[in-house]
Amino acid sequence: MFAIAAPSASAATACAKTTDPATPAAPSPGKPCWVDITPYPFGTDGLPVDTSSLGCPAVNAEKDRGYQSQCYLRVTSMAFRAWNRGLAATTRFQINPSPPPTPFGVWLFNGTRWYPDPTFPGASTCYGDTVVWAGKLDYWLIGGSLTGSGVPTVCRYDGSSFAWQPLEIPAETRVKVLSPEIASVRAGACYAWDDCWFFGPEGVRLHWDGTKLNDDTPDISSPSLRGRFGSAAARVDADGHRIGVAVRWTSHSSQDGVKPEDQVRPDPGESAPAQLLRSDGGAFAPFPFTPPTVPGPDDPWRTNLVAVDLDPSGRGWVAGNTVGAGNLQITGRILPGRQAAPVVPFALSGRAACTPSATAFTYAPTSSGLPDGQSSYIWNSLSVFPDSGDALAGGTERPAVGGTSRNDNGYAEPVLTRVGCAGAVTETRFREPDPTTNDAAVAPANYRGSLDAVAANAANDAWAATSSGSAIGGGIPTGVDQRFYQRPHLYRLTDTAKPAATAGDDVEDRPFEVVADPPIFVEDAPPPEPPPAPDEPPVITTVPTKPKRVKQKPSIYSPKVSKPRRIKGNRYVMVVTFRVRRPVTVGVQALRKNKVVSRSGLKRFKGKRGTLKLEITRKHWPTRVRFYTRSGSTR
Incomplete structure (x- = not known):
């Protein structure tokens, strides 16, 4: 059905080049490094990208040199329930004004390779940019825009029936928000296949109970309950206890100069609005936590929490951006001075939190977009290593100083920052040969790009996905500067050994529901009494003709029997x-x-395909199956 990417993480033994001179040449057991996965597994044709194929021509080869943009998909989200059970959401790059939706919007990782979900119905049916696991068999695609019907939806994959199901945001949710058209879902977390919580703008909260989406959005007439949720996470500890967290912004939007009516206000008696919410398996409630912020006039809480994660013990981290942060080049009204861009720890369940880092991550745009002597950060994603409690944050950095080559001038680039539970900070910025020169100059991998998704599974296993990049090169052959597009990258942290974590499986107890067709009752008056029979006609003897037999093909064909589950x-x-x-x-x-x-x-089957299910036990394990009709059995 689909060709599958080779296990390139294990085959590629070279470490990706970074700004850290201590990066080894190759990973070795006990000494992991980030490896660039080649070939890039997420191609627009559902295959690993092969730029030499006829199906991957260059785009505007004389004007815009570089990677073939229509051959690459951008990873917008990753989720792992075990190191060998992963999900990725992808979309086409916005090189064209309106790129067509991709039929390969969801990808699976089985511990060896990435491949597109063969059951995914396509972005025209299920559109979204964030994947969420629900148990072992189910997962969700959320964060999508409105469908053609004009009603916002989320999409659920039912792993027991192998089917996707778009679900509308309940009408009772849409009537509670000030802007029904934005009553969407932007974040989600699941304890099990039948216990998921979803969050969106203006305080939208939904709960999935295994049957339907139920509205849990509070009365948002009070500003203290408003705000856009940015991220959520749920875990089950070793004793089966459920813990969850969700974070929200201090305003509805990221625009500069937030109006007072758009701000999240604290509840009476509270000193600051609740930006971190926790759950013990039920509804989410405010948790005492105030992130670092730099107050402004009439705007005292300017840190929007955009990402959160925690380990099963209840240790967690959050990442935040200041209100208005969206570009490292100034656009619009930003408060003067450096603003907070924190990556800070917290703890639930009485567990001691990790030690905050001595590094105060900050943000400050410049009119040129070039360095001002101090690093600036915008965060997109965050994941917690389950063994150490370290945080892995991904985003965009404008470094404190630039390099020496033309395209290593200190402009914005993707960054991976690991903040240890003891407070140590390790920063990774990737480098590659400058695509615009023929000398030994290097440039940021994905110049002016961002690091969009991270996932940490074990001390020697983690993932990071970047956007594309664009560099400026000397004209060849015209002498006029041209844009050179850089391909996206997928990096894996590995030491070539098996990940130091438990592998996942697909064994999950699920209730199996069989819904029988309802009986059909027909009520009608009896027919009228027939008229008297006419006189019998004379007997005419005829010689019977032998009927011609026509052999029809069977009504059903190509049967297939699945492996018992x-x-x-x-x-x-x-x-x-x-x-x-x-x-x-x-x-x-x-x-x-x-x-x-x-x-x-x-x-009764009238379509082109049919499906029947048999429930069996080990005591009466079948040796064969056969079809039957009302008149008897068939082969």
Whole structure:
């Protein structure tokens, strides 16, 4: 169906070049480094990118040199429930004004390779930019824009039925917000397949109970309950206790000069608005926590928390940007002076928090976008290493000083920052040969780009995905400067050894519901009494003709039987799929030594495909299956 990317993380042994001179040449057991995954696995055709193929021509080759933009997908989110069970959300790059939606918006990682989810219906049906695991079999795609119907949705993948389900934001949620058109979902966290919480602008909160989305949005007539949620996370500790966190902004938007009515206000008796909410498995409630901020006139809380994560013990980290931060080149009204861009720890459940770093991450734009002697940061994502409690934050940095080459001048570039639980800070900025020169000059990998998604699974296993970049090069051959686009990158932290964490599996107890077709009752008056029979006609003897027999093809064909899947205790389910030529009523039986041990019941099929399910047990494990109709069994 789809070609699958090679396990390039293990095959590529060279460490990616960085600004840290201590970066080794290659990873080795116990000494991990960041490795550039090559070939880039997320191609627009569902394959690893091959720029030499005919399907990947250069774009505007004489004007805009560099990577073939329509061949690469941008990773907007990653989520792992174990080091060998990963998800990624992707989208096309905005090189063109309106790029077509991608049919490969969700990708899976099985511990060896990335490949597109073959069940995904495409961005025209399920659009979103954030993936969320729910149990072992289910996951969600959220953060999408409005669908063609004009109603905001989220999309759920049901791993027990192998089907995607777009779900509308409840009407009772949309009527509670000031702007119903933005009643969307931007963040989510799940404890199990039937217990998920979702958050959005203006205090939107929803709960999934395994059957439907339920509105849990509070009455937002009070400003203390408003605000846009930026991120959420949920964990289950070793004793089965559930803990969750969510963070929100101090305003509805990131625009400069936030209006007073758009600000989140503290509750009576509180000194600051609640930006961190916690859960013990139920509804989320405010948790005492105030991030670093630089107050402004009539705007005392200017730090928007944009990312959060925690480990199963309750140790966590948040990352925040100042209100208005969106570009390291000044655009609009920004408060003078340096603003807070914190990466700071917190702790739930009485656990001691990690030590705050002595590094005070800050933000300050410049009119030129070039360095001013102090680093500036904008954060996009954050993940916590489950073993050490360290934070891995990804975003954009304008370094304190520039390099020596033309495209290493200190303009914005992707950055990975690891903040240790003991307070140590390690910064990683990637380098590659400057694509605009023929000498030994280097340039930032993804100059003017950002680091969009991170995921930390173990001390020797983590992931980071960047946007594209664009560098300025000397004209060839015209002598006029040209834009040179740089391809996106996917990096993996590895030491070539097996990740130091437990591998995940797909074994999950789930209730199996069989919904029988309702009985059909027909009520009608009896027909009228027939008239008297006419006189019998004379007997005419005819010679019967032999009817011509026409052999039709079977009503169903191409049957396939799935591998039995455990649903609970000693019970399993087996799925039989087949194609249908014409309307037929058929069922399927499971047999053991010619004795029927399970049957699906008869069902009418009118389409081109059919599916029947058999529930079986180990005691009566079948040796074969066969179809049957009302008149008897078939092969």
